[in-house]
Amino acid sequence: MDKDKIKNNFSKSAPTYDQYADIQKEMIAALLSNLSFAFQNILDVGCGTGFSTIEASKKFPEAKVTGIDIAPGMIKQASLGKRGNNNIDFMLGDGEEIPLEDSQFDLVISNASMQWMNCEKFFLEIARVLQPKGTFCFSTYGPATFCELKQAGFSVNNFLPKEKLYGLLSSCFDEISINKMIVKKKYQSIFDLFAYLKGIGARYSFGAKNKGLFTKSKIASLFPDFGRNICVTYEIYFGNCHGIKKQLYPLIGN
Template sequence: MNTPVTSLPLPRWQERVARAFSRAAPRYDDLASAQRDIGETLWQTLPESAQHVLDLGCGTGYWTQRLTTHYPNATITGLDLAPGMLAHAQAQYGDAIRWQQGDAAALPLDDASVDLVFSNLAIQWCPDIGAVMQELARVLAPDGQARITTLLPGTLSEVATAWQRPEALLQTPDASAVQRAIQQSGLRLTQHACDQRRFFYPDLNAVMASIKGVGAQVARPNARLNRQALATAQARYESLRTPQGLPVSYHCLTLQLESAI
Protein backbone atom coordinates (compact mmCIF):
# COMPACT_ATOMS: atom_id res chain seq x y z
CA MET A 1 0.00 0.00 0.00
CA ASN A 2 1.24 3.51 -0.74
CA THR A 3 2.21 5.72 2.13
CA PRO A 4 0.89 9.31 2.07
CA VAL A 5 2.82 11.48 -0.37
CA THR A 6 5.41 13.63 1.37
CA SER A 7 7.32 16.59 0.03
CA LEU A 8 11.00 16.04 -0.73
CA PRO A 9 13.57 18.86 -0.56
CA LEU A 10 13.91 20.42 -4.02
CA PRO A 11 16.23 22.93 -5.69
CA ARG A 12 14.74 26.42 -5.95
CA TRP A 13 13.47 26.24 -9.56
CA GLN A 14 11.90 22.84 -8.94
CA GLU A 15 10.32 24.07 -5.74
CA ARG A 16 8.66 26.95 -7.62
CA VAL A 17 7.29 24.65 -10.30
CA ALA A 18 6.15 22.06 -7.77
CA ARG A 19 4.42 24.75 -5.70
CA ALA A 20 2.63 26.17 -8.74
CA PHE A 21 1.33 22.77 -9.81
CA SER A 22 0.42 21.78 -6.26
CA ARG A 23 -1.70 24.95 -6.01
CA ALA A 24 -3.33 24.08 -9.33
CA ALA A 25 -4.23 20.51 -8.34
CA PRO A 26 -7.83 21.08 -7.09
CA ARG A 27 -8.91 22.81 -10.33
CA TYR A 28 -6.52 21.18 -12.79
CA ASP A 29 -8.92 18.66 -14.31
CA ASP A 30 -11.62 21.28 -14.80
CA LEU A 31 -9.28 23.67 -16.62
CA ALA A 32 -6.93 21.33 -18.52
CA SER A 33 -9.03 20.91 -21.66
CA ALA A 34 -6.12 21.77 -23.95
CA GLN A 35 -3.82 19.33 -22.21
CA ARG A 36 -6.51 16.66 -22.30
CA ASP A 37 -7.06 17.14 -26.04
CA ILE A 38 -3.33 16.85 -26.78
CA GLY A 39 -3.09 13.76 -24.57
CA GLU A 40 -5.88 11.99 -26.45
CA THR A 41 -3.77 12.09 -29.61
CA LEU A 42 -0.84 10.57 -27.73
CA TRP A 43 -3.12 7.92 -26.23
CA GLN A 44 -3.90 6.57 -29.70
CA THR A 45 -0.22 5.60 -30.15
CA LEU A 46 0.00 3.27 -27.14
CA PRO A 47 1.28 -0.28 -27.71
CA GLU A 48 -1.08 -3.18 -27.15
CA SER A 49 0.61 -4.57 -24.06
CA ALA A 50 2.85 -3.49 -21.20
CA GLN A 51 3.71 -4.87 -17.77
CA HIS A 52 5.53 -2.03 -15.99
CA VAL A 53 4.18 1.41 -16.90
CA LEU A 54 5.37 4.84 -15.81
CA ASP A 55 3.17 7.93 -16.18
CA LEU A 56 5.89 10.58 -16.12
CA GLY A 57 4.52 13.92 -14.91
CA CYS A 58 1.25 12.28 -13.89
CA GLY A 59 -0.33 15.40 -12.36
CA THR A 60 -3.74 14.61 -10.90
CA GLY A 61 -3.60 11.04 -12.17
CA TYR A 62 -6.15 11.29 -14.98
CA TRP A 63 -3.97 9.41 -17.48
CA THR A 64 -2.51 7.16 -14.80
CA GLN A 65 -5.96 5.86 -13.95
CA ARG A 66 -6.75 5.31 -17.62
CA LEU A 67 -3.52 3.37 -17.98
CA THR A 68 -4.70 0.96 -15.27
CA THR A 69 -7.79 0.27 -17.37
CA HIS A 70 -5.83 -0.06 -20.61
CA TYR A 71 -3.26 -2.39 -19.01
CA PRO A 72 -5.24 -4.14 -16.25
CA ASN A 73 -2.46 -6.62 -15.41
CA ALA A 74 0.36 -4.08 -15.34
CA THR A 75 2.12 -2.38 -12.46
CA ILE A 76 1.43 1.34 -12.86
CA THR A 77 3.49 4.16 -11.35
CA GLY A 78 2.43 7.80 -11.40
CA LEU A 79 5.42 10.10 -10.89
CA ASP A 80 5.34 13.86 -10.47
CA LEU A 81 7.46 16.65 -9.06
CA ALA A 82 4.54 18.30 -7.22
CA PRO A 83 3.44 16.67 -3.95
CA GLY A 84 0.10 18.47 -4.10
CA MET A 85 -0.69 16.84 -7.43
CA LEU A 86 0.27 13.42 -6.10
CA ALA A 87 -1.78 13.82 -2.93
CA HIS A 88 -4.79 14.82 -5.05
CA ALA A 89 -4.25 11.81 -7.35
CA GLN A 90 -3.87 9.38 -4.46
CA ALA A 91 -7.00 10.68 -2.78
CA GLN A 92 -8.98 10.35 -6.01
CA TYR A 93 -7.69 7.04 -7.36
CA GLY A 94 -6.38 5.18 -4.33
CA ASP A 95 -3.44 2.92 -3.65
CA ALA A 96 -3.70 0.41 -6.50
CA ILE A 97 -1.40 2.84 -8.35
CA ARG A 98 2.07 3.53 -7.00
CA TRP A 99 2.41 7.30 -6.50
CA GLN A 100 5.98 8.58 -6.45
CA GLN A 101 7.46 12.05 -6.13
CA GLY A 102 10.46 12.54 -8.36
CA ASP A 103 12.35 14.50 -10.98
CA ALA A 104 12.32 13.37 -14.62
CA ALA A 105 16.05 14.16 -14.80
CA ALA A 106 16.83 11.92 -11.81
CA LEU A 107 14.21 9.19 -11.77
CA PRO A 108 13.89 7.27 -8.47
CA LEU A 109 13.58 4.00 -10.41
CA ASP A 110 15.82 0.99 -11.01
CA ASP A 111 17.68 0.43 -14.25
CA ALA A 112 15.68 -1.39 -16.95
CA SER A 113 12.59 -1.48 -14.71
CA VAL A 114 9.95 0.05 -17.03
CA ASP A 115 8.70 -1.22 -20.38
CA LEU A 116 6.41 1.73 -21.18
CA VAL A 117 6.71 5.43 -20.35
CA PHE A 118 3.70 7.66 -21.03
CA SER A 119 4.27 11.39 -20.59
CA ASN A 120 1.82 14.07 -21.68
CA LEU A 121 3.06 17.69 -21.56
CA ALA A 122 5.47 17.30 -18.65
CA ILE A 123 9.09 17.29 -19.74
CA GLN A 124 8.98 20.88 -21.07
CA TRP A 125 9.31 21.91 -17.42
CA CYS A 126 12.73 20.23 -17.17
CA PRO A 127 15.65 22.56 -17.96
CA ASP A 128 18.01 19.70 -18.90
CA ILE A 129 16.36 17.71 -21.68
CA GLY A 130 19.56 15.71 -22.14
CA ALA A 131 19.37 14.43 -18.56
CA VAL A 132 15.72 13.47 -19.05
CA MET A 133 16.53 11.40 -22.13
CA GLN A 134 19.49 9.77 -20.39
CA GLU A 135 17.20 8.77 -17.53
CA LEU A 136 14.59 7.36 -19.89
CA ALA A 137 17.29 5.31 -21.60
CA ARG A 138 18.42 4.03 -18.19
CA VAL A 139 15.03 2.97 -16.80
CA LEU A 140 13.58 1.49 -20.00
CA ALA A 141 13.84 -2.28 -20.20
CA PRO A 142 15.11 -3.98 -23.36
CA ASP A 143 12.53 -3.36 -26.08
CA GLY A 144 10.90 -0.74 -23.82
CA GLN A 145 9.00 2.14 -25.38
CA ALA A 146 8.13 5.74 -24.55
CA ARG A 147 5.24 7.87 -25.78
CA ILE A 148 5.80 11.56 -25.09
CA THR A 149 4.32 14.94 -25.88
CA THR A 150 6.21 18.10 -25.00
CA LEU A 151 6.00 21.78 -25.93
CA LEU A 152 8.17 23.77 -28.32
CA PRO A 153 9.14 27.45 -28.56
CA GLY A 154 6.21 29.66 -29.52
CA THR A 155 3.78 28.07 -27.05
CA LEU A 156 1.57 30.72 -25.35
CA SER A 157 2.79 33.35 -27.81
CA GLU A 158 -0.51 35.24 -27.61
CA VAL A 159 -0.16 35.51 -23.84
CA ALA A 160 3.35 36.92 -24.20
CA THR A 161 2.09 39.42 -26.79
CA ALA A 162 -0.82 40.57 -24.65
CA TRP A 163 1.26 41.14 -21.54
CA GLN A 164 4.34 42.34 -23.45
CA ARG A 165 6.39 39.91 -21.42
CA PRO A 166 8.59 37.55 -23.43
CA GLU A 167 9.26 35.60 -20.24
CA ALA A 168 5.63 34.42 -20.42
CA LEU A 169 6.83 32.07 -23.13
CA LEU A 170 8.03 28.72 -21.86
CA GLN A 171 11.78 28.42 -22.26
CA THR A 172 11.71 25.12 -24.10
CA PRO A 173 14.32 23.50 -26.34
CA ASP A 174 13.47 23.37 -30.03
CA ALA A 175 12.77 20.13 -31.87
CA SER A 176 16.33 19.76 -33.14
CA ALA A 177 17.71 20.07 -29.59
CA VAL A 178 15.31 17.39 -28.38
CA GLN A 179 16.33 15.10 -31.23
CA ARG A 180 20.02 15.63 -30.42
CA ALA A 181 19.34 14.73 -26.80
CA ILE A 182 17.57 11.56 -27.90
CA GLN A 183 20.45 10.57 -30.17
CA GLN A 184 23.05 11.21 -27.45
CA SER A 185 21.05 9.15 -24.94
CA GLY A 186 21.12 6.08 -27.16
CA LEU A 187 17.33 5.91 -27.45
CA ARG A 188 15.85 5.24 -30.88
CA LEU A 189 13.43 7.81 -32.27
CA THR A 190 10.93 5.76 -34.26
CA GLN A 191 8.36 8.48 -34.99
CA HIS A 192 7.92 12.17 -34.30
CA ALA A 193 5.54 14.93 -35.31
CA CYS A 194 5.43 18.69 -34.76
CA ASP A 195 2.11 20.50 -34.87
CA GLN A 196 0.42 23.62 -33.57
CA ARG A 197 -2.81 23.37 -31.62
CA ARG A 198 -4.97 26.44 -31.03
CA PHE A 199 -7.59 26.60 -28.34
CA PHE A 200 -10.14 29.36 -27.90
CA TYR A 201 -11.61 31.10 -24.88
CA PRO A 202 -14.41 33.65 -24.50
CA ASP A 203 -12.41 36.31 -22.65
CA LEU A 204 -9.09 37.13 -21.00
CA ASN A 205 -10.21 35.82 -17.63
CA ALA A 206 -10.87 32.42 -19.16
CA VAL A 207 -7.49 32.47 -20.91
CA MET A 208 -5.63 33.25 -17.72
CA ALA A 209 -7.64 30.72 -15.70
CA SER A 210 -6.72 27.99 -18.18
CA ILE A 211 -3.03 28.83 -17.82
CA LYS A 212 -2.93 29.42 -14.07
CA GLY A 213 -5.18 26.45 -13.46
CA VAL A 214 -2.69 24.06 -15.00
CA GLY A 215 0.28 25.60 -13.19
CA ALA A 216 1.75 27.06 -16.36
CA GLN A 217 2.35 30.48 -14.86
CA VAL A 218 4.90 30.41 -12.08
CA ALA A 219 4.64 33.47 -9.85
CA ARG A 220 7.45 36.00 -10.14
CA PRO A 221 8.50 38.60 -7.57
CA ASN A 222 6.90 42.04 -8.01
CA ALA A 223 4.42 40.65 -10.55
CA ARG A 224 1.45 42.74 -9.39
CA LEU A 225 -0.39 44.61 -12.12
CA ASN A 226 -2.43 47.77 -11.84
CA ARG A 227 -5.76 48.34 -13.57
CA GLN A 228 -4.19 50.22 -16.46
CA ALA A 229 -1.75 47.40 -17.21
CA LEU A 230 -4.61 44.91 -17.11
CA ALA A 231 -6.73 47.02 -19.44
CA THR A 232 -3.84 47.41 -21.87
CA ALA A 233 -3.18 43.66 -21.89
CA GLN A 234 -6.86 42.98 -22.47
CA ALA A 235 -6.92 45.37 -25.43
CA ARG A 236 -3.88 43.69 -26.97
CA TYR A 237 -5.45 40.27 -26.59
CA GLU A 238 -8.75 41.47 -28.03
CA SER A 239 -6.89 42.48 -31.19
CA LEU A 240 -6.12 38.78 -31.65
CA ARG A 241 -9.75 37.66 -31.30
CA THR A 242 -11.14 35.28 -33.91
CA PRO A 243 -14.74 34.21 -34.51
CA GLN A 244 -14.03 31.23 -32.23
CA GLY A 245 -12.73 33.41 -29.38
CA LEU A 246 -9.37 34.43 -27.96
CA PRO A 247 -6.65 32.02 -29.15
CA VAL A 248 -3.97 30.25 -27.13
CA SER A 249 -1.38 28.33 -29.14
CA TYR A 250 0.44 25.20 -28.09
CA HIS A 251 3.35 24.09 -30.28
CA CYS A 252 3.59 20.37 -29.68
CA LEU A 253 6.21 17.70 -30.31
CA THR A 254 5.03 14.09 -30.19
CA LEU A 255 7.68 11.40 -29.79
CA GLN A 256 7.75 7.64 -30.05
CA LEU A 257 10.95 6.22 -28.60
CA GLU A 258 12.40 2.76 -28.12
CA SER A 259 15.17 1.40 -25.96
CA ALA A 260 18.31 0.78 -27.96
CA ILE A 261 19.09 -2.34 -25.93
Protein backbone atom coordinates in the same frame (compact mmCIF):
# COMPACT_ATOMS: atom_id res chain seq x y z
CA MET B 1 14.49 25.99 -13.01
CA ASP B 2 13.32 26.76 -9.47
CA LYS B 3 12.05 23.35 -8.39
CA ASP B 4 10.67 24.61 -5.09
CA LYS B 5 8.52 27.11 -6.97
CA ILE B 6 7.37 24.40 -9.39
CA LYS B 7 6.44 22.10 -6.48
CA ASN B 8 4.52 24.86 -4.71
CA ASN B 9 2.66 26.08 -7.80
CA PHE B 10 1.51 22.63 -8.84
CA SER B 11 0.66 21.56 -5.30
CA LYS B 12 -1.57 24.64 -4.93
CA SER B 13 -3.31 23.93 -8.23
CA ALA B 14 -3.88 20.21 -7.58
CA PRO B 15 -7.55 20.56 -6.45
CA THR B 16 -8.47 22.56 -9.58
CA TYR B 17 -6.15 20.98 -12.14
CA ASP B 18 -8.57 18.50 -13.73
CA GLN B 19 -11.20 21.23 -14.05
CA TYR B 20 -8.92 23.28 -16.31
CA ALA B 21 -6.70 20.67 -18.02
CA ASP B 22 -8.66 20.20 -21.25
CA ILE B 23 -5.62 20.54 -23.51
CA GLN B 24 -3.62 18.09 -21.39
CA LYS B 25 -6.49 15.57 -21.54
CA GLU B 26 -6.55 15.84 -25.33
CA MET B 27 -2.79 15.31 -25.38
CA ILE B 28 -2.81 12.10 -23.31
CA ALA B 29 -5.70 10.69 -25.37
CA ALA B 30 -3.74 11.28 -28.58
CA LEU B 31 -0.54 9.92 -27.03
CA LEU B 32 -2.11 6.66 -25.88
CA SER B 33 -4.06 6.17 -29.11
CA ASN B 34 -0.79 5.52 -30.95
CA LEU B 35 0.20 2.62 -28.66
CA SER B 36 -0.94 -0.95 -29.27
CA PHE B 37 1.73 -3.29 -27.87
CA ALA B 38 0.66 -5.12 -24.68
CA PHE B 39 2.91 -3.33 -22.20
CA GLN B 40 3.25 -4.87 -18.74
CA ASN B 41 5.09 -2.34 -16.58
CA ILE B 42 4.48 1.37 -17.22
CA LEU B 43 5.91 4.52 -15.66
CA ASP B 44 4.14 7.88 -15.96
CA VAL B 45 6.57 10.74 -15.22
CA GLY B 46 4.98 14.04 -14.22
CA CYS B 47 1.67 12.30 -13.55
CA GLY B 48 0.03 15.31 -11.89
CA THR B 49 -3.38 14.41 -10.49
CA GLY B 50 -3.07 10.92 -11.93
CA PHE B 51 -5.44 11.44 -14.87
CA SER B 52 -2.83 10.29 -17.40
CA THR B 53 -1.86 7.33 -15.19
CA ILE B 54 -5.46 6.17 -14.91
CA GLU B 55 -5.97 6.56 -18.66
CA ALA B 56 -2.86 4.43 -19.26
CA SER B 57 -4.27 1.79 -16.92
CA LYS B 58 -7.54 1.78 -18.86
CA LYS B 59 -5.61 1.34 -22.11
CA PHE B 60 -3.49 -1.47 -20.65
CA PRO B 61 -5.64 -3.09 -17.91
CA GLU B 62 -3.19 -5.95 -17.32
CA ALA B 63 -0.24 -3.63 -16.74
CA LYS B 64 1.25 -2.33 -13.53
CA VAL B 65 1.29 1.48 -13.79
CA THR B 66 3.36 3.77 -11.56
CA GLY B 67 2.89 7.54 -11.55
CA ILE B 68 5.48 9.93 -10.15
CA ASP B 69 5.37 13.68 -9.70
CA ILE B 70 7.58 16.26 -8.03
CA ALA B 71 4.65 18.09 -6.37
CA PRO B 72 3.38 16.60 -3.08
CA GLY B 73 -0.05 18.13 -3.59
CA MET B 74 -0.41 16.42 -6.96
CA ILE B 75 0.51 13.02 -5.52
CA LYS B 76 -2.00 13.51 -2.72
CA GLN B 77 -4.70 14.35 -5.26
CA ALA B 78 -3.71 11.40 -7.46
CA SER B 79 -3.94 8.98 -4.54
CA LEU B 80 -7.48 10.19 -3.80
CA GLY B 81 -8.51 9.33 -7.36
CA LYS B 82 -7.01 5.85 -7.39
CA ARG B 83 -10.40 4.29 -6.55
CA GLY B 84 -9.02 1.01 -5.24
CA ASN B 85 -7.17 0.15 -8.45
CA ASN B 86 -4.43 -2.20 -7.24
CA ASN B 87 -2.58 -1.97 -10.56
CA ILE B 88 -1.78 1.72 -9.97
CA ASP B 89 0.75 3.24 -7.59
CA PHE B 90 1.68 6.87 -7.04
CA MET B 91 4.88 8.18 -5.51
CA LEU B 92 6.75 11.43 -5.08
CA GLY B 93 9.63 11.69 -7.53
CA ASP B 94 11.70 14.01 -9.71
CA GLY B 95 11.98 13.13 -13.40
CA GLU B 96 15.63 14.14 -13.33
CA GLU B 97 16.33 11.74 -10.45
CA ILE B 98 13.75 8.97 -10.70
CA PRO B 99 13.66 7.05 -7.38
CA LEU B 100 13.37 3.64 -9.05
CA GLU B 101 15.75 0.87 -10.08
CA ASP B 102 17.32 0.35 -13.52
CA SER B 103 15.58 -1.41 -16.42
CA GLN B 104 12.18 -1.82 -14.75
CA PHE B 105 9.74 -0.59 -17.36
CA ASP B 106 8.80 -1.58 -20.89
CA LEU B 107 6.97 1.74 -21.38
CA VAL B 108 7.57 5.23 -19.97
CA ILE B 109 5.14 8.04 -20.76
CA SER B 110 5.30 11.75 -20.02
CA ASN B 111 2.38 14.03 -20.82
CA ALA B 112 2.80 17.83 -20.93
CA SER B 113 5.48 17.89 -18.24
CA MET B 114 8.90 17.87 -19.94
CA GLN B 115 9.02 21.67 -20.13
CA TRP B 116 9.55 21.75 -16.36
CA MET B 117 12.66 19.58 -16.51
CA ASN B 118 16.23 19.59 -17.78
CA CYS B 119 15.56 17.35 -20.79
CA GLU B 120 19.14 16.09 -21.08
CA LYS B 121 19.04 14.75 -17.51
CA PHE B 122 15.47 13.56 -17.93
CA PHE B 123 16.16 11.50 -21.06
CA LEU B 124 19.16 9.83 -19.43
CA GLU B 125 16.97 8.86 -16.48
CA ILE B 126 14.32 7.47 -18.82
CA ALA B 127 16.99 5.39 -20.55
CA ARG B 128 18.13 4.13 -17.15
CA VAL B 129 14.72 2.91 -15.94
CA LEU B 130 13.62 1.53 -19.33
CA GLN B 131 14.28 -2.03 -20.41
CA PRO B 132 16.82 -2.21 -23.30
CA LYS B 133 14.08 -2.63 -25.92
CA GLY B 134 11.59 -0.43 -24.09
CA THR B 135 9.51 2.45 -25.42
CA PHE B 136 9.38 6.08 -24.33
CA CYS B 137 6.40 8.18 -25.48
CA PHE B 138 5.84 11.82 -24.67
CA SER B 139 3.87 14.92 -25.46
CA THR B 140 5.24 18.42 -25.01
CA TYR B 141 4.88 21.95 -26.35
CA GLY B 142 6.73 23.44 -29.30
CA PRO B 143 8.06 27.01 -29.71
CA ALA B 144 4.99 28.21 -31.65
CA THR B 145 2.90 27.79 -28.49
CA PHE B 146 1.41 31.17 -27.47
CA CYS B 147 2.93 32.77 -30.59
CA GLU B 148 0.10 35.34 -30.60
CA LEU B 149 1.23 36.62 -27.20
CA LYS B 150 4.84 36.85 -28.36
CA GLN B 151 3.78 38.84 -31.42
CA ALA B 152 1.84 41.22 -29.17
CA GLY B 153 4.92 41.96 -27.08
CA PHE B 154 4.55 39.54 -24.20
CA SER B 155 7.65 37.71 -23.04
CA VAL B 156 6.71 34.02 -23.04
CA ASN B 157 8.66 31.02 -21.83
CA ASN B 158 10.61 29.35 -24.62
CA PHE B 159 9.87 25.74 -25.54
CA LEU B 160 12.44 23.49 -27.21
CA PRO B 161 12.22 23.18 -31.01
CA LYS B 162 11.86 19.78 -32.63
CA GLU B 163 15.48 19.74 -33.82
CA LYS B 164 16.82 20.32 -30.31
CA LEU B 165 14.59 17.61 -28.85
CA TYR B 166 15.65 15.17 -31.55
CA GLY B 167 19.32 15.86 -30.89
CA LEU B 168 18.96 15.21 -27.16
CA LEU B 169 16.90 12.07 -27.70
CA SER B 170 19.37 10.66 -30.25
CA SER B 171 21.99 10.39 -27.51
CA CYS B 172 19.80 7.91 -25.64
CA PHE B 173 17.49 6.07 -28.05
CA ASP B 174 17.87 4.02 -31.24
CA GLU B 175 14.59 4.89 -32.96
CA ILE B 176 12.95 8.30 -32.67
CA SER B 177 9.90 9.86 -34.27
CA ILE B 178 8.38 13.25 -33.44
CA ASN B 179 5.06 14.38 -34.87
CA LYS B 180 3.39 17.76 -34.56
CA MET B 181 -0.19 18.83 -33.92
CA ILE B 182 -1.51 22.40 -33.87
CA VAL B 183 -4.44 23.21 -31.59
CA LYS B 184 -6.22 26.58 -31.54
CA LYS B 185 -7.93 27.42 -28.28
CA LYS B 186 -10.33 30.32 -27.67
CA TYR B 187 -10.54 32.32 -24.44
CA GLN B 188 -12.89 35.16 -23.58
CA SER B 189 -9.93 37.41 -22.77
CA ILE B 190 -6.25 37.23 -21.92
CA PHE B 191 -7.23 37.24 -18.26
CA ASP B 192 -9.20 34.02 -18.78
CA LEU B 193 -6.08 32.51 -20.34
CA PHE B 194 -4.05 33.55 -17.30
CA ALA B 195 -6.73 32.07 -15.01
CA TYR B 196 -6.56 28.80 -16.94
CA LEU B 197 -2.76 28.66 -16.59
CA LYS B 198 -3.00 29.45 -12.90
CA GLY B 199 -5.62 26.70 -12.51
CA ILE B 200 -3.22 24.06 -13.85
CA GLY B 201 -0.21 25.42 -11.94
CA ALA B 202 1.58 26.60 -15.08
CA ARG B 203 2.78 30.01 -13.88
CA TYR B 204 4.55 30.87 -17.12
CA SER B 205 6.55 34.09 -16.95
CA PHE B 206 4.24 36.33 -18.95
CA GLY B 207 5.80 39.75 -18.83
CA ALA B 208 6.25 42.45 -21.39
CA LYS B 209 9.37 43.56 -23.14
CA ASN B 210 10.39 46.97 -21.79
CA LYS B 211 6.91 47.61 -20.39
CA GLY B 212 7.57 47.41 -16.65
CA LEU B 213 5.30 45.66 -14.19
CA PHE B 214 1.81 44.85 -15.41
CA THR B 215 -1.49 45.55 -13.74
CA LYS B 216 -4.81 44.41 -15.16
CA SER B 217 -5.64 47.93 -16.36
CA LYS B 218 -2.18 48.36 -17.87
CA ILE B 219 -2.48 45.12 -19.84
CA ALA B 220 -5.90 46.23 -21.08
CA SER B 221 -4.57 49.62 -22.20
CA LEU B 222 -1.38 48.28 -23.83
CA PHE B 223 -3.09 45.34 -25.56
CA PRO B 224 -6.75 46.29 -26.12
CA ASP B 225 -7.31 43.43 -28.58
CA PHE B 226 -6.71 40.97 -25.75
CA GLY B 227 -9.56 42.36 -23.66
CA ARG B 228 -12.12 40.37 -25.62
CA ASN B 229 -12.23 36.96 -27.31
CA ILE B 230 -8.77 35.71 -28.24
CA CYS B 231 -7.46 32.61 -29.94
CA VAL B 232 -4.05 31.21 -29.02
CA THR B 233 -1.93 28.48 -30.55
CA TYR B 234 -0.70 25.33 -28.88
CA GLU B 235 2.03 23.61 -30.88
CA ILE B 236 2.19 20.05 -29.55
CA TYR B 237 4.89 17.47 -30.21
CA PHE B 238 4.28 13.75 -29.82
CA GLY B 239 7.43 11.67 -29.51
CA ASN B 240 7.92 7.91 -29.76
CA CYS B 241 11.34 6.47 -28.90
CA HIS B 242 12.34 2.83 -28.92
CA GLY B 243 15.46 0.97 -27.80
CA ILE B 244 18.26 2.22 -25.56
CA LYS B 245 21.62 3.14 -27.11
CA LYS B 246 24.08 0.31 -26.44
CA GLN B 247 26.77 2.72 -25.28
CA LEU B 248 24.55 3.54 -22.29
CA TYR B 249 24.39 -0.09 -21.12
CA PRO B 250 27.51 0.14 -18.88
CA LEU B 251 25.97 3.15 -17.14
CA ILE B 252 22.67 1.42 -16.38
CA GLY B 253 23.80 -2.11 -15.61
CA ASN B 254 22.63 -3.83 -18.81
